[in-house]
Amino acid sequence: MQRSAAPSFGTHVRALREARAVEDSRFSLRQVAARCGVTPAYLSRLERDESPPPGAEVLVKLAHELQEDPDVMLAMGGKISDDLRAAILARPRLFADLIRALRDTPEHAVLRILREVRDGDW
Template structure:
């Protein structure tokens, strides 16, 4: 999935909204804009990357609307979920060290730690 790297936030939203629109006409710019609570002209500009991605709250609404992962969409917008920031800010040195350690680790290693923690192997 090479192309994802070059995909902007706007183009990604447009692509997926258009795909949904093909089978459901309620996915027009106007109707989606209304449902997520912004002006249609604003969503149009977002989708053409004419303006920066919207706020975290609107991105979350978009993620739900388009059935995409919220953290992934936030990341495409250059943001990190505020609940994660809060967790890190409460124990900054601990989390900073761990995250920097994990920077160079492969996906499967991080997944495994997640699973081990969840399964209570600690």
């Protein structure tokens, strides 16, 4: 099954920010940049994919600011969270095989491997 290409990092950030800016002027480029500790010029370059994605700290700030899942923002920026890194490094072969095996698995099937909480008698 052909999948549509994921948007670039910059396009994704810009779309998130502009969607919020329509409702709330605090999501202007300048104000979001200030709250994330970067310059407006740098954020603008990021949104136009003219600079490579920032480090993990700024990615997490952007995620919180734009109400995006931090894992998604980190992944789009080519990074991985510390807890996921530690989990993979603890059992690298297992997780490498697992991720490759699931790479093309439909989302609903991946969700099925998350263990459901079994209900009992009460």
